[in-house]
Amino acid sequence: MLIAAIEKCAAILPCVISRKVALPTISWSLTSRNYFNCPPTMSSLHANNQCFPPASFFYYGSLRKFSSSLESQSVGITPVVASVHDHGSRIEVRAKNWPNSLHIPHVWLRDHCRCAQCYDPKTFQCNFDVATMPLNIRPSKIALLQDELHLTWPDGHESRYTLQFLWHHSHGGHTSHARDTRVAWSAKTFPPLHQISVPESTISGPGLRKVFTLLEQYGVALITEVSPDLDSTIAVSNHIGPTLKTFYGDTWVVRANGERADAAYTRVALGAHTDGTYFTQAPRVQVFHMVEAAPEGGETLLVDGLRVAQVMQTKHPDAYDFFSTHAIPGQYIGDGQQQYALLKTFIHHPVTGAFQQFRYNLYDRAPLSTLSVGAVEQYYRHLQTLASVVTDQDAGVWLKLQPGSVLFVDNWRVLHGRAAFSGPRCFLGCYISNDDYISTLRTVMQLNVMK
Structure with a gap:
């Protein structure tokens, strides 16, 4: 037949x-x-x-x-x-x-x-x-x-x-x-930070996969029971990827001592922002370990950039399109450095067009010499709209980090800030590059394993 x-x-x-x-x-x-x-x-x-x-x-x-x-x-x-x-x-x-x-x-x-x-x-x-x-x-x-x-x-x-x-x-x-597993969140819908202890995270098994799952879904993950010292912090972060060396060094210790030409080394409040807008490739993951919490204030602020992008695209499409098509300069000047980068605020996947990165830092803005006169006027109007979405009271989540808890933040997605504080406050940390993060993610989660 x-x-x-x-x-x-x-x-x-x-x-x-x-x-x-x-x-x-x-x-x-x-x-x-x-x-x-x-x-x-x-x-x-x-x-x-x-x-x-x-x-x-x-x-x-x-x-x-x-x-x-x-x-x-x-x-x-x-x-x-x-x-x-x-x-x-x-x-x-x-x-x-x-x-x-x-x-x-x-x-x-x-x-x-x-x-x-x-x-x-x-x-x-x-x-x-x-x-x-x-x-x-x-x-x-x-x-x-x-x-x-x-x-x-x-x-x-x-x-x-x-x-x-x-x-x-x-x-x-x-x-x-491929299904987008990312889950946008606000202050009301922020998921419980599933605490993953060091014994889980130090093996390349369920604990480590859980960390990557949380980072991919929510942009944040928390590992607890870590000794409050730099070596232990780096040992844990190395499971996500090797530390990224910048002009800050391989790692950093942040105190209110004015050691760097950066507002982070003061006691003032910091609005929500992403780090490294003066780099052509901003760090992908930022690692925070509060080894000495301030007696008063100093809470950590987190804002979901994915939700910000969704709100902007839905309610303010003109502003979203502007920041998706116009490159905005960022800079860092000091400590013998003159870092400069010119990229768009909202960056999208080159194939799928999906939201991929949010570059937002009002502190590290460079002189706006790259836009036409008409675009400059649009920029300030749209920037105020964007800032209102970022600072919306329903957007931010406040955390009081304690010694022993290491917070991993997807710096391409989640903005961070802090409340003003008094007294001593010290946190340790490092960056992980996007390339190293993706490499470890693909290895641990066995993504696209066919070479």
Whole structure:
């Protein structure tokens, strides 16, 4: 019945499929006239694109329990899992557990061959010479064996791809369907800070995964029962990523002693802000350990920048668009430094367009010389709107941090500040770069583990 159906379809299509079955799968050659009845002058479809396979040319995997008589045997065939369309530059791969099929260009497939010749399994580096690859390349043979797509190229090279690899790495697959797990919060909806003790966090297991889950969902995580000293603080933070060295050093100790040209080294209140707006890449994670709490005041303020972005986009779209399209300068001058960066306030993912980073610091603004006269007027109007959302009384959460509790803050999302205080107050901390944070996140959470 299967062969009869194929022959019936082939009869009305420009290319006639001859009966040629290779068990346990059906595979079809795109270059051999044994499979397609093409003009005898054509030695291959790679050389001449005038003869195409049928518009819906399907490949079946896992053909089970075949007897010698295909015509009379009732067989269990898995649903259509792959197909080729007649435009000749890509294939369509379909799996029954996918929400959609994948349209994958031949050039992508050749470049992403993961055999040892094309891709070094030890260094995870590409060896294939993509610069000289024929741009009109197409496989001469396609087959699906269980959950693997097998391709043979015109030069005889063979490539194999698991369906999982294709789903995770090609356009339209996993990335397109990845769910945003971030949860915006306000003062009323701020989640309880799940306290994770050091014994949990010092192992690469559930405790550490919980820290990353909280950072990804809420932008904050708290680890308790840490000895109130710098070495213990760094030992804990190293599980998230190595410390980022800046002109502050690898780590910092903040007291109200005026040691740095920064308001943080005073006793005054600090409004909600993100750090490093004078860096081209602001630190991703900021680590706070209050080893000596002030006797009066000094509470820590947290504001969710994701919620700020959502409110701005919904209620003040003009202001949101302005800060998403106009770069605003930031600076740090002092201690022998002249740091300067020019970036947008709201930064979005380059592919999905989703909110990715909020750069907001009213203290470290540089002279506004980068905007036109008209844009300057818009800037101050929109800045006051943005500031009102950040300082809204429902936005901020106040915490009284105590020695032994290490707070991790996603500096690309969550703003921090503090109340004015009197008396001694000391906290230790460090930064973790975005690159190192993402690397550890992917390793611990086993994200995209296929190299």
